[in-house]
Amino acid sequence: MRSHLALIALALSLMAAAPASQIQLGATIMAHGTASGALPCMACHGGHLQGNPAIGAPRLAGLDPAVTLAALKAIASGKMGKNYVMANIARDLSPTQRQAVAAYLASLKSRS
């Protein structure tokens, strides 16, 4: 019984945490952009994704995945933001890439 509970707990914790490969993909997109043309996020949002008030680029580090995904969706559809560069980036990111970006940003929260 005890080992069963431990297994369930382990399974739950694995489900909650994003796989390392997904976080790694997110980190790569942040630093180098994507092959299809999304810019490196750090170019505008800063090397630590701390944001850059000089150009209205908000802090990204530590965002909840739901917030990141909702923002990307809204920016891609033109409902949020005024920067056409960011709109193009949001449209360029595939669902898998969006998930990866969201997972990586959330992972920065737990470290800080």
Place this chain on the structure above:
Amino acid sequence: MINRRTLWRGGLALSSTALLAACHHAWTLDAQDVSVRGHFPALQFQMTDVATGKIVTQANFRGFVTLVYFGYTNCPDVCPLTLAEMVKIIGLLGKDGPKLRFLFVTVDPERDTAPILAKYLHLFGATELVGLRGNAAQLSQFAKSLHADYAVHPAANPADYTVTHSAAVYVFNQHGKAEFICAGLSAQHPDIAGITRDLRHLIKTGAI
């Protein structure tokens, strides 16, 4: 009769060959590239390479097709877009890519310190990108020689700090002679294939 006809055909064939030969020498630039041969002075500057901290001049880029761009790292649109397109082009150039250098000259040296500019360019992941920083005199001299405009209006509130700059990319051949301007790299639909073709031709032949 038959002979005459053959001769006439031969003449026609000969003249079209001559026409083709004439076309072959005159390279037609992509619609987004504008020739400036003879209108711009040769490449000449003295600035600091932000990656090495060393003073560099045009002499350091002899042998490379050299592209010059005036920008700044706090640019919200045109500069990062231009860099991203440029990196795409370098990738498309394949083995010809390393024969090119893209000089990113900061017009905002106050905020773009050497480490900041070096780190920024590093993000774009191409070793062909070179960050240059100069003092006010070095920058103004370089920009003026290429009729490039820029203005920096500092402000305490970062949102009010404005920088304006020409968005053109100036292309020089391996000997520092001005060849053409890329006007389309930050356009809505940059003709990446066309610009790549022009740059490859210049890399291979040394002139447009």
